[in-house]
Amino acid sequence: MNSTLTEYFRILTERWRWVAVVCLVVVGLAATYLLLQPKSxxxxxxxxxxxxxxxxxxxxxxxxxxxxxxxxxxxxxxxxxxxxxxxxxxxxxxxxxxxxxxxxxxxxxxxxxxxxxxxxxxxxxxxxxxxxxxxxxxxxxxxxxxxxxxxxxxxxxxxxxPPTISELPGGFPPTLVLGAATAAGLIAGATLAVLLALADSRVRRPEDAIEATGLPLFAAFPAQTSKTTGIEPGRQLRDALQAALPADQKHIVLVTAPDVSTGSTSIAQQLADSLRDSGESVALIDFDVRTKSTGTSDESVVSVVDVVEDLVAPEDALSNKVDGITVVPQGHASENAARVVDSPRATLLIERAAQLHGWVILDSAPASKFSDAQRLSHFADALVIVSRSGKTKFETLRATAQQFALSGPTVAGVVLNGCSAADMHSVGGSRIPVRSTPAGR
CATH class of the missing domain: 3.30.70.1130 (EIF_2_alpha)
Structure with a gap:
């Protein structure tokens, strides 16, 4: 019973604007009725x-x-x-x-x-x-x-x-009408908020991400992600990966997302920053050749596309340093974007980066739209699936996790980006289970 009430309270807290709008509309209609209704x-x-x-x-x-x-x-x-x-x-x-x-x-x-x-x-x-x-x-x-x-x-x-005379108009008092309208508006708004929540198929809480994927929650990032606000979640993500992977080996981590605009590139950067801060040697390679690139937009910097098109050697691409991290951006748009991750030179780039760095982070295109992440997964020791609160659909996130269930990395987890302050607090308070091995594996 308490859990049900808590859930209703959470829904009303998250969707309070709907409650307020419906209440104001109902009260406004009642006030308009009172103003237009002739006195009797x-x-x-x-x-x-x-x-x-x-x-x-x-x-x-x-x-x-x-x-x-x-x-x-x-x-x-x-x-x-x-x-x-x-x-x-x-x-x-x-x-x-x-x-x-x-x-x-x-x-x-x-x-x-x-x-x-x-x-x-x-x-x-x-x-x-x-x-x-x-x-x-x-x-x-x-x-x-x-x-x-x-x-x-x-x-x-x-x-x-005999006939009486009354100085007060008949009907219900305006205060009673407005009070009843306010109560009716609050009830209608709350009902609408609950119905919208029931019909909403998007992931909103850490619990939703865990339920959709069957994977442990590696970290939850706040709605306004920046280098400052992302430090602690970045540490949680780093610690979860370090705890799950052998300490004496080099590691390749694949970061992907079900769809666009989830912030997976930002999460990959936060992870790289956190690993660098802990003294690790890190390379961040942007294989998201379908959308936006990571790192500098300077055309003189060697990119993934430059390597794949055999314009430069992989070692030249790994010479670019940004704040102590080796960054290989996506580069200019390629006519053969679908073939980039299949290129032997892309494989050579990943292998060379793993020889020179303790951690290699691969940022890939959305997994629900393209198969790039699936084809890159056989290089990876760990998989991080990034979902966004209020945007990623539950079934899409579940389908993405199922893509990697059999052939993906042995260590996989989910990250929820864009969390509310309350959900960030619940994660910080250790009320969300964070495991080092995925459920059902």
Missing amino acids: YQSQSTVFISTPRDDSDTYYRGDLYAKERLPSYAALIQSQDLAKRVIADLQLDSTPEAMIASTTATPIPGTVLILLSTAAGSPSSAQAINQAYLDEFMAEIASLEAIPGALTPRAELLVVE
Whole structure:
């Protein structure tokens, strides 16, 4: 139960903007209704159905007669002729239908009383209409209940309470309407947020990345990644790889992602920086020839494409140093981008980099779109799959992990980029399991 409530709270915290927008829309509609709704004032009066009461017998019969007549009298208020007479008496610019809609006659249960209510745009108009209705109503009943030749009718109406006048408009108070609208807006917004979360197939939390891949979480990087904010996650990624791989061997790490714009290139750079800071010799080679390049944009720097096209030797490409890291950028666009990673000279470049450095980091194209990472995986000792919170789809991340499940490196893990502060705290607090070997291997 607590976990369910915690999950709902997390959803509302993450999607609070939806809740706020829906609430503001509902409150705005309610406020617009209140502003556009014309004010209506009510007037009420009460009449008593009087019958002959000379003795106990006539009293009983009269009372029974009045109760039987009560619904019929109340229904007469809906008479078109009665409404026309009221309009004529007051010389109103109205229609019988509108007059009937604003007038009600309600029998009071257990009595022979009728409550007459009228509504109008001002207190005085409502009172005048109520009085006119009373006069015409009493005259109508007197005409219907008159007995030819008799001095008294079978029944007549007596005014018990004359028409009232109210200075306050009818309807619900504005504060009550706005309060109810706010509550309804919050409920509707929260419901929408939960439905959107249920329909959302994107990875958002470290737990989602672990569940999608079945791999350990190597690190989680914050939403605003920079060299400063990425230092600690970079260390976590470095430590996870160092703990999983033999310390006395050279290592090649493949960094890939399911799709573009996940920040895998930045993660590869952060890993290289962290390894360099720990005293390791590092080479960073950008095989992501499909998209953007790593490192310098200086055309004089030897690139991967230069090596593959047999323009320079692999040793020349490994001569470029950036902040103590050997960086081989992707270089200019190649017409044979699909063949770059298959080139024997690409293999020679990787092997030569591994001879000269303790760690070689390979940055590759998105695995869900291209097979470059799959073909580079047989060089690697470890695989790092980078997903991005709020962008990478759950099924796409799962499919990417499954691509490497059988033929990929023996050590593999997932990195979640773009984490919220709360998720970063959960990782820092060791509430997310970080294992050195993948589940199910």
